[in-house]
Amino acid sequence: xxxxxxxxxxxxxxxxxxxxxxxxxxxxxxxxxxxxxxxxxxxxxxxxxxxxxxxxxxxxxxxxxxxxxxxxxxxxxxxxxxxxxxxxxxxxxxxxxxxxxxxxxxxxxxxxxxxxxxxxxxxxxxxxxxxxxxxxxxxxxxxxxxxxxxxxxxxxxxxxxxxxxxxxxxxxxxxxxxxxxxxxxxxxxxxxxxxxxxxxxxxxxxxxxxxxxxxxxxxxxxxxxxxxxxxxxxxxxxxxxxxxxxx
Amino acid sequence: xxxxxxxxxxxxxxxxxxxxxxxxxxxxxxxxxxxxxxxxxxx
Amino acid sequence: xxxxxxxxxxxxxxxxxxxxxxxxxxxxxxxxxxxxxxxxxxxxxxxxxxxxxxxxxxxxxxxxxxxxxxxxxxxxxxxxxxxxxxxxxxxxxxxxxxxxxxxxxxxxxxxxxxxxxxxxxxxxxxxxxxxxxxxxxxxxxxxxxxxxxxxxxxxxxxxxxxxxxxxxxxxxxxxxxxxxxxxxxxxxxxxxxxxxxxxxxxxxxxxxxxxxxxxxxxxx
Amino acid sequence: xxxxxxxxxxxxxxxxxxxxxxxxxxxxxxxxxxxxxxxxxxxxxxxxxxxxxxxxxxxxxxxxxxxxxxxxxxxxxxxxxxxxxxxxxxxxxxxxxxxxxxxxxxxxxxxxxxxxxxxxxxxxxxxxxxxxxxxxxxxxxxxxxxxxxxxxxxxxxxxxxxxxxxxxxxxxxxxxxxxxxxxxxxxxxxxxxxxxxxxxxxxxxxxxxxxxxxxxxxxxxxxxxxxx
Numbered sequence: 001x002x003x004x005x006x007x008x009x010x011x012x013x014x015x016x017x018x019x020x021x022x023x024x025x026x027x028x029x030x031x032x033x034x035x036x037x038x039x040x041x042x043x044x045x046x047x048x049x050x051x052x053x054x055x056x057x058x059x060x061x062x063x064x065x066x067x068x069x070x071x072x073x074x075x076x077x078x079x080x081x082x083x084x085x086x087x088x089x090x091x092x093x094x095x096x097x098x099x100x101x102x103x104x105x106x107x108x109x110x111x112x113x114x115x116x117x118x119x120x121x122x123x124x125x126x127x128x129x130x131x132x133x134x135x136x137x138x139x140x141x142x143x144x145x146x147x148x149x150x151x152x153x154x155x156x157x158x159x160x161x162x163x164x165x166x167x168x169x170x171x172x173x174x175x176x177x178x179x180x181x182x183x184x185x186x187x188x189x190x191x192x193x194x195x196x197x198x199x200x201x202x203x204x205x206x207x208x209x210x211x212x213x214x215x216x217x218x219x220x221x222x223x224x225x226x227x228x229x230x231x232x233x234x235x236x237x238x239x240x241x242x243x244x245x246x247x
Numbered sequence: 248x249x250x251x252x253x254x255x256x257x258x259x260x261x262x263x264x265x266x267x268x269x270x271x272x273x274x275x276x277x278x279x280x281x282x283x284x285x286x287x288x289x290x
Numbered sequence: 291x292x293x294x295x296x297x298x299x300x301x302x303x304x305x306x307x308x309x310x311x312x313x314x315x316x317x318x319x320x321x322x323x324x325x326x327x328x329x330x331x332x333x334x335x336x337x338x339x340x341x342x343x344x345x346x347x348x349x350x351x352x353x354x355x356x357x358x359x360x361x362x363x364x365x366x367x368x369x370x371x372x373x374x375x376x377x378x379x380x381x382x383x384x385x386x387x388x389x390x391x392x393x394x395x396x397x398x399x400x401x402x403x404x405x406x407x408x409x410x411x412x413x414x415x416x417x418x419x420x421x422x423x424x425x426x427x428x429x430x431x432x433x434x435x436x437x438x439x440x441x442x443x444x445x446x447x448x449x450x451x452x453x454x455x456x457x458x459x460x461x462x463x464x465x466x467x468x469x470x471x472x473x474x475x476x477x478x479x480x481x482x483x484x485x486x487x488x489x490x491x492x493x494x495x496x497x498x499x500x501x502x503x504x505x506x507x508x509x510x
Numbered sequence: 511x512x513x514x515x516x517x518x519x520x521x522x523x524x525x526x527x528x529x530x531x532x533x534x535x536x537x538x539x540x541x542x543x544x545x546x547x548x549x550x551x552x553x554x555x556x557x558x559x560x561x562x563x564x565x566x567x568x569x570x571x572x573x574x575x576x577x578x579x580x581x582x583x584x585x586x587x588x589x590x591x592x593x594x595x596x597x598x599x600x601x602x603x604x605x606x607x608x609x610x611x612x613x614x615x616x617x618x619x620x621x622x623x624x625x626x627x628x629x630x631x632x633x634x635x636x637x638x639x640x641x642x643x644x645x646x647x648x649x650x651x652x653x654x655x656x657x658x659x660x661x662x663x664x665x666x667x668x669x670x671x672x673x674x675x676x677x678x679x680x681x682x683x684x685x686x687x688x689x690x691x692x693x694x695x696x697x698x699x700x701x702x703x704x705x706x707x708x709x710x711x712x713x714x715x716x717x718x719x720x721x722x723x724x725x726x727x728x729x730x731x732x733x734x735x736x737x738x
């Protein structure tokens with residue numbers, strides 16, 4: 001059930017797509033008019049919101065791929081889950097970092113216990129646990145099964161985590177950072193935000209292509225190592241040089 | 248907070264995002280070429 | 291031999307082993323008590339602050355140290371013991387339920403004793419007396435189910451013992467927030483039913499996930 | 511020495527089957543990049559005791575744990591007591607497999623009796639069998655001593671008592687004679703004969719060819735990951 005040998009040529013279009021998506025986001029968010037209330041700071045939203053959105057998307061993809069692996073037992077699903085998890089960690093980390101950089105000038109504190117930001121930080125640690133779990137063994141199938149079961153367990157618990165965090169925060173702080181309750185956003189800002197979200201999603205897809213390629217190559221190395229009629233373990237043991245017959 | 252100070256924060260945010268994304272993408276590229284070398288069919 | 295008698299067999303084995311080794315009662319429990327003792331030394335000992343912080347701190351320590359209780363025997367198992375247990379032919383799900391039940395019992399003891407220590411050290415006014423036993427039971431059930439499942443997911447992997455708490459902590463948040471808010475909302479005159487129900491759902495979900503994944507995890 | 515009907519110890523129902531109890535067909539077991547076993551073929555028929563020897567690291571213990579259905583073959587196929595090694599059905603035959611590894615698998619905090627009572631309960635065997643099994647291996651007086659306070663040799667005897675009690679159809683012994691004193695060593699031969707006499711199969715991994723030859727019908731050597 002392992003994959004046929006990976007494509008030999010390495011596609012290059014994903015790198016270009018990533019660069020273009022990044023550029024589009026940068027240009028769009030730099031040229032739009034600043035928010036009346038927040039001024040220039042509002043521009044940070046155009047990278048913070050898409051990264052938080054990507055953190056959610058990558059998380060869902062990882063969990064869906066994990067479930068598919070458990071069902072189909074095909075390692076390509078495991079590779080997709082792992083690729084999305086690693087990309088997810090990066091975007092989650094970025095969302096947290098940007099959230100802090102935005103909060104400091106706006107509210108004077110690095111960390112606002114905003115419900116969505118808190119949930120993003122929890123997902124960050126679930127991702128770290130997932131990636132750490134993948135490093136506990138080199139056996140492809142064992143690794144895939146453990147990761148998949150944790151994946152499904154996480155997707156089952158995360159709605160409850162989401163629920164509890166939401167209730168907990170709405171009890172204490174109604175307004176949320178990501179969807180400022182303030183006056184409706186200017187349409188130009190809303191359009192820019194949408195562009196940024198779409199550009200980030202495209203960047204995510206391109207990253208997935210390359211990261212899956214990497215995962216396939218890494219698995220190919222492991223499979224090649226294991227399939228080759230490598231030396232038999234016992235062969236490494238030879239008669240000791242001291243003892244009978246050598247004195 | 249003056250507009251200039253605000254720009255500092257915005258540039259810090261974009262700088263941070265840029266560094267994180269570039270480092271990650273480069274790391275994928277490096278790991279791919281290294282594994283390809285090990286597999287023997289250089290891309 | 292039925293499923294539940296097999297599970298009971300595993301539970302009694304675990305509890306007898308615990309009674310003999312005393313690891314939970316004489317090591318993990320005092321360690322939790324020390325944590326409760328150290329915090330006031332760190333954040334200052336003015337009574338009103340401690341009184342406010344006490345309940346939340348208690349539940350946090352239960353979550354962080356509770357997981358150590360539920361992984362104690364799984365990660366400490368030798369290959370030979372695992373082999374002999376496998377050859378008894380006991381159903382993997384029964385082993386999971388049995389281990390989780392043993393951890394549940396030990397966790398309830400752990401919570402009750404630490405609860406008393408908290409009331410003494412932090413002079414915590416426990417508003418909902420009738421609610422506390424319910425919360426203690428649900429948290430003990432949820433945490434033992436989660437800890438036992440996480441331990442069997444990691445099983446013999448590299449740095450297994452250290453990894454399980456990392457897997458359990460984020461997933462135990464519904465229990466942590468549920469327990470603290472259920473008590474806190476009583477002070478505000480609200481009803482804690484919603485929180486308790488949420489905790490029960492979380493625990494049931496864990497029980498189902500644990501039992502269903504017992505057999506696939508046995509393959510590793 | 512035919513199957514004895516000691517108080518409480520049930521005699522094994524005769525295993526009437528002509529196809530081998532243990533059948534391995536070009537089985538390989540890998541650990542990461544290296545092969546421990548490679549294309550190994552082996553059959554052990556009912557009533558047969560097989561001696562296995564080989565250099566250190568040749569894969570003898572892996573072979574035993576494979577036959578005990580505790581590890582799955584990386585490639586190739588096999589059956590033990592009719593259950594395929596690659597399918598879930600192998601869980602159903604596990605309680606009829608007895609495996610004594612070179613490291614005792616007892617719970618240190620439990621006494622020898624409690625360890626055996628746990629196994630007895632799991633096999634739904636009456637606890638009276640525990641006492642008589644421990645007596646048979648000469649541990650009657652030590653049955654209430656905690657396992658971690660017993661010597662390695664005593665723990666191995668306790669494991670043999672466990673096998674006596676559960677009367678497995680497939681008996682797998684890893685270096686059975688090691689750590690056993692003079693009068694206990696005959697215990698191994700008695701147990702093997704008990705199993706083979708009642709139609710079971712036994713595999714003894716050992717360097718002590720002389721001792722094993724007294725009870726083994728056939729010998730194989732494991733080298734280069736397969737049967738030499």
